[in-house]
Amino acid sequence: MNRISIITIGDELLIGQVIDTNSAWMAQQLNQVGFWVSRRLAIGDGRRDILRALEEESARAEIILITGGLGPTADDITKPVLCEYFHTPLVVNEEALENVKNIFTKILNRPLIERNLKQAEVPASCRVIQNKRGTAPGMLFEKEGKIFVSMPGVPHEMKGMMTQDVIPFLQSRFSTHFISHRTLLTAGVGESTLADHIEEFESALPPEIKLAYLPNYGMVRLRLTLNISEAGSWESRLDQLFADLKARVSEWLVTDEDIPLQQAIGKLLIGKKQTMATAESCTGGYVAALITGVPGSSAYFKGSIIAYDNEVKKNLLGVDPRVLDQQGAVSEETVRAMVSGAIRALGTDYAVATSGILGPGGGTEEKPVGTVWIAAGNAQEMLTQKLWLRFDRQRNTELAGANVLNLLRRFILAPPAKGG
């Protein structure tokens, strides 16, 4: 099986100024068409580090994909180092030059300067991959049967090249493995209990199929991966095993697709032709942003009232001032009133609400940092839950969001008996 190494170049990755989302995306796309990424390496903008990485990764993989260091400024040194590694001079590529001129004169309306024209220079021995979304061209090299591709680090430029050029080229040159995944999401059960529960299933798996546990936000994703040179009847075997796995974990099953919780809820609502809204205090729009991140969410999501300030809770959500005075903004009564208020104001079938103290400051003895009340329901009934979150502000926000969405999912599937 062909192995791929991804090398990302840039000091910003090594001092933590930037999170590398490129290589996850690349790995995902490659995996879908049967290539396996075996290593991902991040190094700084240093000549020796880059040369050594090219040498070492090509000893371990047939395909080496490189991103970063192709900008027009002095800290971008990938291009001269590639020239040194492949013993070839820099030459101007006419098509890339046209592209640079076009972008500056027609799209950016910015003065075109000498430094930009240098973007059109490429190592003479490479095959140029034109950049339809930016100025820096991609470069493809072959050396001793190994393929090297260098692409810009700007995510949407790299993505355009991968989709339009690099992946089709790799498919034409290499025979791929048959890789297939089946993923399901569980909630309300720990990784260890789950593992014990399906131990018999796991130990009976054929070596061609691997089971992985991916815990996150208090939920556990289970993934079956088939990896084999030819599919044959294996895909239906995988389906059978996945059906068996689903049956075994049915009491905790959230969805049998590799989709996030917000998308699973979207599917439920579309099926029922129903709508929802959010009323958010502590999550401050995070839950609404999760929901609207799903294309097509306008079919079931009408909007939100982000009531960060208590005045907004009173004026727009109709929370009783006495409740805020007596129970406080972080209370079961408040989130109940927020759900009712959002359904009334936004005219939806369901709403969710959050109110809490996510930190780092703002806690009291009675309500310490991490205290969050959540609610989900319709105009008649609702479910509520108190959370004690123990992490930093961002993770507390994510956990509150995941929990309130799961509360809504539970409510939609089995609303409590009226008056119960």
Add this chain to the structure above:
Amino acid sequence: MNRISIITIGDELLIGQVIDTNSAWMAQQLNQVGFWVSRRLAIGDGRRDILRALEEESARAEIILITGGLGPTADDITKPVLCEYFHTPLVVNEEALENVKNIFTKILNRPLIERNLKQAEVPASCRVIQNKRGTAPGMLFEKEGKIFVSMPGVPHEMKGMMTQDVIPFLQSRFSTHFISHRTLLTAGVGESTLADHIEEFESALPPEIKLAYLPNYGMVRLRLTLNISEAGSWESRLDQLFADLKARVSEWLVTDEDIPLQQAIGKLLIGKKQTMATAESCTGGYVAALITGVPGSSAYFKGSIIAYDNEVKKNLLGVDPRVLDQQGAVSEETVRAMVSGAIRALGTDYAVATSGILGPGGGTEEKPVGTVWIAAGNAQEMLTQKLWLRFDRQRNTELAGANVLNLLRRFILAPPAKGG
């Protein structure tokens, strides 16, 4: 200077199911106290790959930090592989065992099973780092003068160990370099023009200080990094150079701190004792979530109306139905009315608004995917802008958010003349 390699272990990183945020965080923390991460490597859950990575990275670095593969399930093999690498057996650590029992009986209230108890087993030759946030202990090894630390991949567990144990230990063992950064953010200028503009400055920099260009969301961050064995008078030299750089780019300067735009706006508003709100259609809560991600944002952010549906635009923001009928929801008139409506409904000094088509679907010939109108202003005046975004839904959302926040920043600093 001591070099650090970070190894992250897990197939989920190589198939792109999970984005690695751990190593960026680790690098950032280490960097702040004077350690330099020279390589970051991600590999799968395979015995040979792990053994080879330990061998190779320890040939390149004095400190090897490892995360992942410590869970209680069969796909987690880091612990037995560490035993093999360091020629040592697994033994039970009593303190870790107490911790596991405590978590299950007192915090999770879940049945404690054999598999969980195994979490308390560690290689005999390691120094155990207790996990105050989870069940899997960390492990510290020394071999031929090199330090190896293995930690869980769960971000908040790893963060606790790094902060409380690993970084203090490394500081006590190694002399660190003096590393200091100064970062500023510019908007409205391209990377190349900026580089030409400060070419003289850049070429006169001493070798101890490096300049980096970090373009993102149509803005460019400039970072000066001092990296030297002893500070001496270098820190004041760095300050002088940074002051010079700021003066040279003053016309495009957004902030001279390494903080995001939303935090720079927060500081402006706190200084003026003023408040803001958002009225979001296409960004669906993303802008509000950015703002409330900043601790202390309740001092200036009152809330939002997320008006995904046109009914919400009419009912809660008071957008004239005729404007929606005639100009459409994606129009300058609509975002102007949304700003006014949000200021009225939420009682703030300023508001921003977004309405557009972020894709992949929903475009028309007249208003193709990527058409977004944004506005920012107060009760009297406002700035508006039409954007043509060319990327995927997520990046279009991010760009719309960055642009509308920058529009607000410009408005706060220099509101247009009344009636102008």
